[in-house]
Amino acid sequence: MPRITASGIGFHYQQQGKGPDVVLVHGMTGDLSIWFLSQLLGTLSRSFRTTAYDLRGHGYSDVSPSGYTSADQARDLLAIMDALGIERAAVVGHSFGGVIALHAAVIDPERITALVLSDPSFAALRHLEDLNRWGHWESFRQEAANAGVELSGEHWYDLARFFDQVMHLEGERLLKFRQAVGLPGFKRLMRLAHTTCGEDAKAEAGLTLECIGSVDQPTLALFGSESPFLATAASLSELMPRCRQRLVPDARHRAPEENAVAFVALVEEFLLEQHSTVPASRTQP
Amino acid sequence: MNTAPDRDEIQRDLAAILEARLGLAGLGSLEHETRFFADLGLASIDAVVLGEAIQEHYDRAIPFNLMMADIGSRSERDFAIGELVDFLHIQLAKSGER
Numbered sequence: 001m002p003r004i005t006a007s008g009i010g011f012h013y014q015q016q017g018k019g020p021d022v023v024l025v026h027g028m029t030g031d032l033s034i035w036f037l038s039q040l041l042g043t044l045s046r047s048f049r050t051t052a053y054d055l056r057g058h059g060y061s062d063v064s065p066s067g068y069t070s071a072d073q074a075r076d077l078l079a080i081m082d083a084l085g086i087e088r089a090a091v092v093g094h095s096f097g098g099v100i101a102l103h104a105a106v107i108d109p110e111r112i113t114a115l116v117l118s119d120p121s122f123a124a125l126r127h128l129e130d131l132n133r134w135g136h137w138e139s140f141r142q143e144a145a146n147a148g149v150e151l152s153g154e155h156w157y158d159l160a161r162f163f164d165q166v167m168h169l170e171g172e173r174l175l176k177f178r179q180a181v182g183l184p185g186f187k188r189l190m191r192l193a194h195t196t197c198g199e200d201a202k203a204e205a206g207l208t209l210e211c212i213g214s215v216d217q218p219t220l221a222l223f224g225s226e227s228p229f230l231a232t233a234a235s236l237s238e239l240m241p242r243c244r245q246r247l248v249p250d251a252r253h254r255a256p257e258e259n260a261v262a263f264v265a266l267v268e269e270f271l272l273e274q275h276s277t278v279p280a281s282r283t284q285p
Numbered sequence: 286m287n288t289a290p291d292r293d294e295i296q297r298d299l300a301a302i303l304e305a306r307l308g309l310a311g312l313g314s315l316e317h318e319t320r321f322f323a324d325l326g327l328a329s330i331d332a333v334v335l336g337e338a339i340q341e342h343y344d345r346a347i348p349f350n351l352m353m354a355d356i357g358s359r360s361e362r363d364f365a366i367g368e369l370v371d372f373l374h375i376q377l378a379k380s381g382e383r
Contacts, residue, residue: 001334014333016350033329037357042350059330184328260357 001060006079007067012060013053013080017045020113020275021086024052025077027095028068028159028201029189031059034094038260043268047275051089053080055097057192068200070096070207074103078111090114090271094256095121096201106211114274115219116267117236119253121229123204124212128231147180148173160198167193212239219243220270224251224258246270289378295370298342306338307331317367332356339373345380347373 003010014032022044024035032052035041044050054061056076057068067073077100081089090113093101098120105112121129144150149165166189169177178186192198219240223233225247237245248255248262255263290298296315303309309325321327327335336349352372356364 001337031328031330033333033353036333036350036353037329037362039350039354039357042354054330060334182322182328183326184322184331188328257357 003060004080004083006083007056007076009056009064009076010062011053011056011076011080013051013084014041015049015051015084016041017048017050019048021081021089022048022050022271023077023081023086023089023091024050025091025093025097025100026052026055026058027093027097028055028197029058029192030094030097031055031188033059034256038256038264040092040256040260040264040267043264044271047268047272048090049086051080051084051086055100057195057197058188063191063195065194066196066200068195068197069203069205070099070103071107071205072200073100074107077101077104078108081111087111088113090116090274092116092118092267092271093120094118095253099207102212102215103205103207105215105217106207109215109217112217114217114271115215116222116270117219118222118255118263118267119224119227119229121232122207122212123202124207124209125232125235128235129229146176148177159201163189163193163198166190209239212236213241216241218270218274220266221245222255222263222266223247224253224255225249226252227255228253289374289380292370292374295373295377296366299339299366299369299373302335302338302342307335315366317365317370319366320363321366321369322363323361329353329356329362343377345377347376347380 002013002015004013024032024041026032026034031054035052041050041052055073057063088111091101091104093099093116095118098117099122101115102117102120105115148169149162166177181189219242221233221236221243223230223245227233233245237243246266248259248266251258251263300315307327319325321332332353340347356362
């Protein structure tokens with residue numbers, strides 16, 4: 001299993017393909033397998049040296065008690081690029097991975113050539129979202145309730161609150177929750193619940209509106225057509241000078257899972273456009 | 286000469302790899318119907334690591350991207366050990382013919 005040490009943390013990563021560099025960043029509570037399951041890693045590796053890694057505290061990377069803000073993890077991303085000899089890269093980030101990607105472009109703009117922001121939600125833009133308009137919210141809340149966790153409309157995105165509830169589940173509710181998320185998912189959540197990850201994920205961490213607006217790399221804001229964060233999508237297009245918005249049909253917040261085919265096609269099209277390269281398999285007559 | 290292992294051998298190899306690399310001890314009851322996630326309690330990230338370990342064990346490249354994408358397209362997102370054995374049997378026979 002390929003591992004590399006960066007920022008004092010051991011990170012699990014996977015790398016495939018040759019060409020200009022692309023780095024894939026998953027979201028909070030996920031892991032790099034999302035890029036295999038969606039086939040994004042394999043597809044991009046036809047044209048790019050494509051690197052995916054597990055965020056700290058996730059997958060097969062080490063857990064640290066703190067250091068989970070977008071600023072901390074943007075520095076992780078840049079340190080991983082250093083350690084792997086990646087001078088510059090386009091970065092694809094899903095959900096909080098998109099926040100990390102954008103923050104890395106703020107910290108070291110010379111090293112980020114382009115951005116794909118898949119359904120991110122930024123602390124600085126959170127006031128824009130009216131989650132009551134998200135038709136799927138009620139069913140999601142019902143699923144959580146069935147699993148023994150009560151989520152309020154104001155706090156559904158609040159990982160700290162979620163972790164706090166999970167850590168204090170007992171008896172039948174604990175069993176229900178374990179059954180609902182599965183043992184591996186439960187273990188992963190418990191591992192993170194003992195860190196500052198929940199609080200850190202809520203923090204603006206210096207990623208202000210001004211910072212977001214200062215990023216002028218070509219950016220694709222890629223949101224599910226039924227995403228709860230469509231106001232963020234519109235705002236990014238207004239704030240960022242070279243940002244274009246595209247919607248993944250029939251997807252909510254998890255387009256790489258909910259409509260992987262369309263998601264991968266849109267990401268590949270955008271990245272190929274930035275690098276004007278053609279996949280090797282397409283050069284055949 | 287085709288030196289590809291047969292299905293029984295692959296299944297024994299898988300049990301050994303699952304124990305050594307993913308910490309699953311006592312897999313004597315590993316059956317074709319055993320599901321990777323629902324029965325063994327593993328996660329998709331474990332499938333990525335298992336794929337690597339299998340390639341190291343057989344010392345050859347195996348297109349696990351295809352299998353992972355297939356799992357990703359399933360509503361239940363799970364697969365049976367028998368499916369993995371069949372997949373490996375085909376892939377190892379191909380590379381064994383080289």
